[in-house]
Amino acid sequence: MGAESRIIIDNKAIGVEEFDQLAKGKKPIANPAPNPPPARNANNSKGKKSRRRQQQKQPSAAAVRPVQRLFDTCKEVFKSGSAGIVPSPDNVEKLRAVLDDIKPADLGLNPEIACLTLANLDGAASNGKKPAIRYLHLHECSKFSIGIFCLPPAGVIPLHNHPGMTVFSKLLFGTMHIKSYDWVLDEEGKQQPEVKNQQPKVRLAKVKTNSDLTAPCNTSILYPEDGGNMHCFTAVTACAVLDVLGPPYNDDEGRHCQYYFDFPLSQFSVDGVVVPDEEKEGYGWLQERDRPADLVVRGELYRGPPFFK
Numbered sequence: 333m334g335a336e337s338r339i340i341i342d343n344k345a346i347g348v349e350e351f352d353q354l355a356k357g358k359k360p361i362a363n364p365a366p367n368p369p370p371a372r373n374a375n376n377s378k379g380k381k382s383r384r385r386q387q388q389k390q391p392s393a394a395a396v397r398p399v400q401r402l403f404d405t406c407k408e409v410f411k412s413g414s415a416g417i418v419p420s421p422d423n424v425e426k427l428r429a430v431l432d433d434i435k436p437a438d439l440g441l442n443p444e445i446a447c448l449t450l451a452n453l454d455g456a457a458s459n460g461k462k463p464a465i466r467y468l469h470l471h472e473c474s475k476f477s478i479g480i481f482c483l484p485p486a487g488v489i490p491l492h493n494h495p496g497m498t499v500f501s502k503l504l505f506g507t508m509h510i511k512s513y514d515w516v517l518d519e520e521g522k523q524q525p526e527v528k529n530q531q532p533k534v535r536l537a538k539v540k541t542n543s544d545l546t547a548p549c550n551t552s553i554l555y556p557e558d559g560g561n562m563h564c565f566t567a568v569t570a571c572a573v574l575d576v577l578g579p580p581y582n583d584d585e586g587r588h589c590q591y592y593f594d595f596p597l598s599q600f601s602v603d604g605v606v607v608p609d610e611e612k613e614g615y616g617w618l619q620e621r622d623r624p625a626d627l628v629v630r631g632e633l634y635r636g637p638p639f640f641k
Contacts, residue, residue, distance in 0.1 A: 398430075398438035400639040402478065402576075403471060405430045410476040410578040415496030415587060416556050419578070424498075424553065427576070431502040431551040434574060439468075439480065440636025441572060443505035450484035450570035463487050464628040471641065477580035480634070483508070483567035490624050491564040491592045498578050499554045506571025507546040512560025513537035513594070513618060527600045532620040534600060537562065539614045544568060562592060562618065592618040 396404075409423040419427070436443050450466075466482040481489065483506075491511070516536040518524050527534035540560035545552075554560045565573065581587050595617040597607060607615055 397637050397639060398434055399470075399637050402430050402434065403639050403641065406471075406476045406478060406576055406578070413475055413498075413578050415579055415585065418498050418555055427500060428551050428553065431500055431574065431576070434502055434504070436504045436572070438637070439504070439574070440634075441480075441504060443572075446482060446505070446572060447570040450482055450487075462626045462628070464630050465489065467629050467631050468634045468636075469631060470634045472580055474579065474582075476576060476578040478574075478576050480504070480572055480574050481565070481629075482572045483565065483570065485567055485570055487567040488627075489565040490627060491562055491594055491618070493562045493590045493592070494554060494556075494577065495587045495590070496556050496579070497554075497561075497581075497587065498556065500576040501552045501554075502574040503545050503547045503549055503552075504572040504574055505547045507544055507568040508571045508573065509544050509566040509568055510541050510552070510560075510563055511539070511566075511594075512541040512554065512563035513616065514540050514558050514561055516615070517557075525602050525605055527602055527617065530600075530619070534595070534617045534619045536602070536605065537594075537616055537618045539616060547571070564594075589623075591621050591623055593621050594618050 405427050409419050409427045413419060418424075436446075463484040463486060465484075465487050468480040468482065470478040470480070472478075483489070491513075514537060516524065516538050525536055540558075541552075541563070552560075554563065579585075579587065581589050597612045597615045597617065600617050
């Protein structure tokens with residue numbers, strides 16, 4: 333947080349105490365009068381008053397805004413993280429618990445109003461175009477990012493990967509269909525098999541999730557090598573999902589967001605790949621593709637409760 337927390341209002345940096353006074357409708361005191369000198373032999377009384385003032389300045393755990401608790405927990409969980417490094421099980425559970433408690437109002441979202449706004453964006457779908465997706469940016473640094481994707485009905489975030497990342501996704505409101513995959517690996521952890529003479533390459537993947545989620549629900553977590561690292565979101569109704577990525581995408585560090593086509597298992601035949609009929613729907617072939625031209629994501633400012641970084 334630094335030596336002194338600051339907040340920006342109307343392009344002016346103000347301190348935490350001034351911000352609290354403004355939030356209460358009071359004007360900050362520019363030059364408060366100095367305290368009168370203590371009476372003689374009042375050292376003990378002065379020490380008690382000082383301690384009481386310090387205790388009053390420190391908010392209790394219950395008074396900390398949920399978004400502040402989320403940021404602080406992310407900062408702690410990912411402080412020593414890097415690509416491919418999964419947080420400890422204790423840290424995963426710590427962040428999961430914070431996200432499980434997050435509600436739309438904690439982030440300044442009103443589901444009823446948001447649904448109406450997102451439904452209006454869905455008008456583009458009637459013209460044969462996919463509706464735009466809104467992205468509310470909260471924070472991004474080299475260690476982690478926090479953001480909210482708001483999808484109108486029928487909005488789609490196409491199948492994509494998360495290289496070397498641990499990702500926490502919390503559905504805030506609405507219903508969303510999630511389909512996710514993990515690569516099929518051999519005993520040595522190498523990707524296989526793949527379709528020969530196909531460019532880009534076509535590789536075998538196993539379905540991890542293929543179902544609807546309706547809020548409120550538990551936080552979903554994916555890992556660098558499992559948990560459904562490649563996933564696709566489709567909005568059944570207007571919905572919003574809070575995403576925490578650790579670390580975030582970075583092309584220079586090899587964490588490029590790669591998109592995929594997915595095909596049913598029956599689309600290709602590869603020697604050595606034999607799957608029982610009752611399990612065939614649990615597998616698919618994935619082929620790399622460019623970012624879809626019709627994917628429109630509109631970045632917007634986060635206007636929910638403030639938090640200190």
